[in-house]
Amino acid sequence: MRAYVIKRILLAIPTLWGITLVTFLLMKSIPGDPVIGMVGERADPEVIAQMRENLGLDRPLVVQYVRYMRLLCKGELGRSHYTNRPVAASIAEKFPNTLKLAGAAVIVAVLTGLTLGMVAAVRRDTWLDRLCSLSASLGIATPVFWLALILVMVFSYALGWLPASGMGGGLPVFLILPALSLGTRSAAYLARITRSSMLEVMTQDYLRTARAKGLPGWSVTLKHAARNALIPVITLAGLDFGSYLNGSVLTETIFGWNGLGRFAMEAIMKRDYPVILGTVLVGAAAFIVVNLVVDVSYAFIDPRVGSARR
Amino acid sequence: MGGRARKISNVRCSTFLAAVAAVLCGCAQRTIPPDTIRLRLSGSPTTLDPAFIVDVSGGRIAAKLFNGLVKLNDKGEIVPDVAETWQVSDDGRTYTFKIRSGVRFSNGREVTARDAEFSLKRLLSPTVASPRGWILDYVAGAEDFADGRTDSVAGITVLDEHTMTIKLDSPFAPFPYLLTMPNAAIVPEEEVERWGADFGSHPAGTGPFSLADREQDVRLVLDANSGYYEGVPRVKHVEYIIIPEDLTAVVEFENQNLDVLEIPAAEVSHYVRSKRWGEFVVSRTGLNTYYLGYNCQKEPFNDVRVRQAVSRAIDTRKIAEKVLEGRVEPAAGPIPPGLVEAPPLTGDHNYDPQSAIALLKEAGLEDGFRTELMLSTGREELGVCEAIQSYLNEVRIEAALVPLEWSAFKKATASGEAPVFYTSWWADYPEAENFLFPTFHSSNWGAAGNRARFASNEVDRAIERTRGILDDDLRAREYRRIEKMIVDQSPWVFLWHRKEFYIRQPRVGGFKLFPVYSADKGTEMFLTP
Numbered sequence: 001m002r003a004y005v006i007k008r009i010l011l012a013i014p015t016l017w018g019i020t021l022v023t024f025l026l027m028k029s030i031p032g033d034p035v036i037g038m039v040g041e042r043a044d045p046e047v048i049a050q051m052r053e054n055l056g057l058d059r060p061l062v063v064q065y066v067r068y069m070r071l072l073c074k075g076e077l078g079r080s081h082y083t084n085r086p087v088a089a090s091i092a093e094k095f096p097n098t099l100k101l102a103g104a105a106v107i108v109a110v111l112t113g114l115t116l117g118m119v120a121a122v123r124r125d126t127w128l129d130r131l132c133s134l135s136a137s138l139g140i141a142t143p144v145f146w147l148a149l150i151l152v153m154v155f156s157y158a159l160g161w162l163p164a165s166g167m168g169g170g171l172p173v174f175l176i177l178p179a180l181s182l183g184t185r186s187a188a189y190l191a192r193i194t195r196s197s198m199l200e201v202m203t204q205d206y207l208r209t210a211r212a213k214g215l216p217g218w219s220v221t222l223k224h225a226a227r228n229a230l231i232p233v234i235t236l237a238g239l240d241f242g243s244y245l246n247g248s249v250l251t252e253t254i255f256g257w258n259g260l261g262r263f264a265m266e267a268i269m270k271r272d273y274p275v276i277l278g279t280v281l282v283g284a285a286a287f288i289v290v291n292l293v294v295d296v297s298y299a300f301i302d303p304r305v306g307s308a309r310r
Numbered sequence: 311m312g313g314r315a316r317k318i319s320n321v322r323c324s325t326f327l328a329a330v331a332a333v334l335c336g337c338a339q340r341t342i343p344p345d346t347i348r349l350r351l352s353g354s355p356t357t358l359d360p361a362f363i364v365d366v367s368g369g370r371i372a373a374k375l376f377n378g379l380v381k382l383n384d385k386g387e388i389v390p391d392v393a394e395t396w397q398v399s400d401d402g403r404t405y406t407f408k409i410r411s412g413v414r415f416s417n418g419r420e421v422t423a424r425d426a427e428f429s430l431k432r433l434l435s436p437t438v439a440s441p442r443g444w445i446l447d448y449v450a451g452a453e454d455f456a457d458g459r460t461d462s463v464a465g466i467t468v469l470d471e472h473t474m475t476i477k478l479d480s481p482f483a484p485f486p487y488l489l490t491m492p493n494a495a496i497v498p499e500e501e502v503e504r505w506g507a508d509f510g511s512h513p514a515g516t517g518p519f520s521l522a523d524r525e526q527d528v529r530l531v532l533d534a535n536s537g538y539y540e541g542v543p544r545v546k547h548v549e550y551i552i553i554p555e556d557l558t559a560v561v562e563f564e565n566q567n568l569d570v571l572e573i574p575a576a577e578v579s580h581y582v583r584s585k586r587w588g589e590f591v592v593s594r595t596g597l598n599t600y601y602l603g604y605n606c607q608k609e610p611f612n613d614v615r616v617r618q619a620v621s622r623a624i625d626t627r628k629i630a631e632k633v634l635e636g637r638v639e640p641a642a643g644p645i646p647p648g649l650v651e652a653p654p655l656t657g658d659h660n661y662d663p664q665s666a667i668a669l670l671k672e673a674g675l676e677d678g679f680r681t682e683l684m685l686s687t688g689r690e691e692l693g694v695c696e697a698i699q700s701y702l703n704e705v706r707i708e709a710a711l712v713p714l715e716w717s718a719f720k721k722a723t724a725s726g727e728a729p730v731f732y733t734s735w736w737a738d739y740p741e742a743e744n745f746l747f748p749t750f751h752s753s754n755w756g757a758a759g760n761r762a763r764f765a766s767n768e769v770d771r772a773i774e775r776t777r778g779i780l781d782d783d784l785r786a787r788e789y790r791r792i793e794k795m796i797v798d799q800s801p802w803v804f805l806w807h808r809k810e811f812y813i814r815q816p817r818v819g820g821f822k823l824f825p826v827y828s829a830d831k832g833t834e835m836f837l838t839p
Contacts, residue, residue: 254558
């Protein structure tokens with residue numbers, strides 16, 4: 001297992017390098033000039049030229065890329081063109097917020113998705129199954145931004161129960177609407193996967209044996225069936241968690257959440273190159289780590305996976 | 311026993327749920343401290359260093375932290391600020407400012423003429439490289455100093471601790487307006503040197519408020535300056551909250567978590583017509599002009615008859631009424647209402663499709679032509695351009711809509727690539743010259759403002775001459791004459807001037823709209839119990 005983890009970590013290095021290269025090329029190929037955004041269009045051409053020189057944007061692309069890679073090798077992510085703040089410091093400030101939101105969204109997704117999926121599987125072909133499946137389809141079909149706005153309108157505006165924006169200095173109540181908004185789609189996918197996975201497991205012989213032994217229905221479902229149906233669920237939840245760690249642009253913007261997604265989006269709009277590269281790189285690294293953790297966790301849930309890798 | 315336990319359990323459960331509901335019910339409700347006014351920003355200010363401010367958020371806050379030599383009142387008139395009086399020499403080139411005694415920076419030191427000199431020189435300094443150095447372009451010796459050829463600005467002289475003069479290369483009547491921009495604010499040299507490039511995070515000024523707290527991209531809190539030279543502001547704290555999404559901001563306002571809100575376009579008619587809120591809506595026509603521009607150097611728009619035809623083919627009043635629901639005031643020319651006292655233009659360029667067809671025929675384009683109408687991506691922009699497209703179609707002009715992301719759009723219009731484009735011009739300072747020189751003088755083609763690449767020697771000379779006229783009435787009449795010359799040449803279709811709509815909570819008093827966002831010092835706002 002240790003060799004497997006080390007191999008995966010080593011493989012992450014060329015992956016991350018490839019990501020910096022692709023992001024850098026994409027970023028430079030889109031129209032727009034960060035200097036004009038910073039100084040305004042009426043600035044003197046000399047000021048624009050000087051600013052471009054100060055930021056190193058007058059150098060050939062290869063030189064700019066090599067400079068950035070040198071910075072990375074020193075463990076730095078550069079400074080924002082606009083605020084001159086170290087990108088690493090800004091990310092360190094915002095990443096915990098994104099992590100908190102991602103965690104809460106995944107909790108919403110797993111709790112809701114597993115419950116709906118298991119209920120649908122256990123009550124197969126009943127009205128309850130159909131209701132759960134319909135809910136899952138609605139969850140998948142609902143755009144995140146629309147759901148977020150509806151949640152704000154209902155729970156904040158109409159009912160006055162929950163705050164509409166901000167992070168409230170860390171009060172958990174401010175997390176409820178963003179987490180619901182972000183986690184709903186995942187919950188819907190998880191419900192579907194859980195249902196099909198459970199249905200497959202529930203036809204296995206060992207479950208029939210468990211029932212024949214006289215074990216109660218809930219015990220068969222939770223202890224024997226659910227555990228074996230968990231692998232695809234964990235894969236999906238892990239992937240979603242990884243992608244949430246890149247920041248959720250729409251949710252963070254609508255709820256005024258000070259996370260990585262909003263930070264990255266604003267940087268893209270302003271062409272703030274070091275921030276774009278920094279957020280993409282950190283997001284990619286987080287995704288890789290989460291995937292690795294998910295892979296390793298398979299071994300604990302299903303020992304056959306671990307032995308196969310060994 | 312089991313029944314009793316269940317009963318107790320039910321009671322506990324009900325109590326818990328009631329407690330959760332009570333907590334939740336209060337969560338969306340008012341969270342603003344009683345002595346604080348809370349306002350919204352849609353984005354975080356990039357910096358609070360006056361020399362580098364170019365964004366709206368930064369300008370709004372800088373107005374409350376700093377003062378300049380002069381400032382604007384809510385009518386757009388120049389009034390004293392740190393300079394209690396000023397005089398202009400007979401030749402219109404020399405301004406003598408008398409600095410007020412007893413004005414102090416937030417570090418306690420009194421302001422002198424040397425501070426004003428330092429702040430203006432800083433704006434021009436080649437080592438600082440301020441993006442707004444251009445506002446002092448007219449000062450004698452500014453160019454030499456900015457290029458590093460001299461150590462001092464010949465035109466800026468300190469006569470004594472409370473007197474300074476600024477000499478211009480040639481008379482330029484709008485000069486005092488340039489000094490009202492936040493970039494010309496007076497800053498203390500010792501604090502600038504202490505913080506260096508980080509001065510923007512530790513702003514020290516003479517303004518009615520000082521920065522008390524800042525969470526990057528979340529909020530800023532300003533505290534009233536008890537030693538402010540005009541008296542203590544009427545509200546103790548101003549808190550700015552960053553809320554990027556319009557609908558969320560509206561909900562926060564409705565839940566009384568914002569005291570004043572610039573009403574998003576989609577909500578204007580709701581609030582204006584609302585019985586509950588209507589009386590709390592404040593509006594004024596902004597200093598802006600929305601227009602349909604052409605590249606006047608490219609065929610077929612290098613022919614004035616084609617430009618006039620397009621102007622007459624579009625019913626701007628109907629678009630203003632139906633698409634924009636009256637949120638704009640139709641324009642007769644480039645200068646927005648309120649800037650020039652002289653009688654406004656009564657345009658003869660009203661909607662007249664038959665005349666447009668005749669003009670196209672005269673220009674040899676009786677079969678019409680195809681072109682591209684570029685716009686920045688946005689729901690409102692698309693709605694307006696679709697209406698324009700439909701009107702052009704009626705006179706056989708096929709305009710394909712090309713929506714572009716903002717940076718790409720700006721680049722396409724600045725480079726002359728866009729044959730036709732829908733955009734706007736917003737005032738840097740409230741003087742009519744700002745709607746003529748940058749936008750129509752041939753030295754400003756492209757990003758400087760003249761995106762239509764309009765060129766007319768006659769207009770150039772008239773603008774240059776008029777800028778030096780010190781007599782306000784005469785200058786106003788000249789501005790109208792130039793405006794008429796431009797309208798006749800139709801380098802733009804002059805569409806409308808957008809109105810600004812704000813709404814305040816009933817508890818907020820003294821709220822006024824200023825002609826430019828960076829003029830509001832927030833000293834008159836107060837809270838009623």
